[in-house]
Amino acid sequence: MRSPLAKLGAAGALALILLGGAAGCAATPDASTPVPTSTPTNPAPSPSATEPAPSPSPEPAETSSAEFGEFTGAELAQICIDATLxxxxxxxxxxxxxxxxERREVPPEWLVLVPAQTAGLEAQAQCTIGGSPPAPELGMSSASLEPLPEEQVQNLIRGENEGGDR
Incomplete structure (x- = not known):
């Protein structure tokens, strides 16, 4: 029969073996199974990578719900395209x-800027639209071979320089 001291020594040795084994087990997966690096180096497309970058103003939705008064963004864009084509x-x-x-401070309520390209140039259809989808009211419609400067966009939002003055 073993003495209590011998039992304690055997238990301590067993504890060291178990702790050493556990530490070895914890280290082994890290050593033999590297942490996946495909995510940082080859990221899967995230929603922001597959969707247009956020802009400071609303963009037309692909849904049928109205977002701009009674209009959807797609309806406003199409009205402007048709008016300037x-x-x-x-x-x-x-x-x-x-x-x-953009919501305007004066009627017609909406400023619509549709990007376009022609002859290798960045172009833009520009309209002011009010009314309703069955009876849209077109205020201004203009075709430009370059996008409007932001200062002019802000003027149009306020109802200033609608004659095309830059």
Whole structure:
């Protein structure tokens, strides 16, 4: 029969073996199974990588719910495209998914800026629109071979320089 001291020594040795084994087990997966590095070096597309970058103003939605009074962004963009199409060269290509819509301080209520491209130039359809989807009221419609400077956009929001003065 073993003495209590021998039992304690055996228990201590067993504890050291178990702790050493546990420490070895904890270290082994890290050593043999590297931490996945594919996420930082090859990130999966995140919602921000697949969606347009946020802009300071609302963008048209792909849904049928109205976001701009009674209008959807897509409706406002299409009204502006239809109103300005004939003023652009035949090769014009619009980007309605990146339309900028701003609430104006004066009627018509909405300033609509639809990016476009023609002859390799950045262009823009610009409209002021009010009313309702069945009866839109077009205030201004303009085709430009360059986007408006932000200062002019702000003027249009306030109802200033609507004659095209920059």
């Amino acid at each position: 004939s003023a652009f060269p035949a090769d014009v290509s619009f980007a309605p998914e990146t339309t900028r819509v």
